[in-house]
Amino acid sequence: MQIKEVIVVEGKDDTAKIKQAIDADTIETNGSAVDDRILDQIRHAQQKRGVIIFTDPDYPGQRIRHIVSNAVPGCKHAFLTKTEARAKRDKGIGIEHASLATIKAALSDIYQLDDSYRSEITREDLLDFGLIGGPGAKARRQKLTEVLRIGYVNGKQLLKRLQMFRITKDTFEETMAIIIQEEKND
Incomplete structure (x- = not known):
């Protein structure tokens, strides 16, 4: 499986795990302190190839997702549940703990946000x-x-x-x- 978009992840362990699962390029935010240099790289990637934000299902991951999606409109999103991202032996939660099949499934089921859409759900x-x-x-x-x-x-x-x-x-x-x-x- 090859993905044309650049995948935004939190760190090098996430990149390593994704590269085991699929053929893709990543940009690492190096944690939740996303700086302007990284945001500029993500903007450039979005213009050239598109971006998928794929962060851990925890507070820091949600914070990174929020920062990047606000700074770089039009990003796509992939998600893991906490159960899918939990290591069997330790208490860690993250993409690096997910199975390769779970990562492939998450990246084949991506969403693009659309603030203009209004559903009938109330x-x-x-x-x-x-x-x-x-x-x-x-x-x-x-x-x-x-x-x-x-x-x-x-x-x-x-x-x-x-x-x-x-x-x-x-x-x-x-x-x-x-x-x-x-x-x-x-």
């Missing part, structure tokens, strides 16, 4: 499905964002994330029906 839908403002909302949000592979968000960010990734109301409702059925079976 805040009331989120309330009706127990995704905000109630017991178990966090766990349901986590399950929804894992299934849709859009990265975990809190209740305030969920509607915006669903809209940005152009999740249709039908897809949303079908996914929630599956999640609710799984909860009943547990």
Whole structure:
């Protein structure tokens, strides 16, 4: 598998793991202190080849994703869940701990953000499905964002994330029906 876009990752261990999984070029942010020099490299890569942001599913990874996507509009996004990014033997979470198959799957299922898109999903839908403002909302949000592979968000960010990734109301409702059925079976 070869990817034409440049993949933005946090560090050299992520680059090494990605290169084991696929043929791709990366730009390393060297942690969450993303400087202007790195942002300039990412802007250049975006103009020439496109960029995929692929960071760890933790706070620093989300922070880097936010910084880069705000500074460089039009980036695509790939996500891992915390479970997929967790090492078996230690407590680390990151791309470098994911399996090669999981990395390939995440990079074949990328999203491009679109702030102009407005889906039919409403805040009331989120309330009706127990995704905000109630017991178990966090766990349901986590399950929804894992299934849709859009990265975990809190209740305030969920509607915006669903809209940005152009999740249709039908897809949303079908996914929630599956999640609710799984909860009943547990």
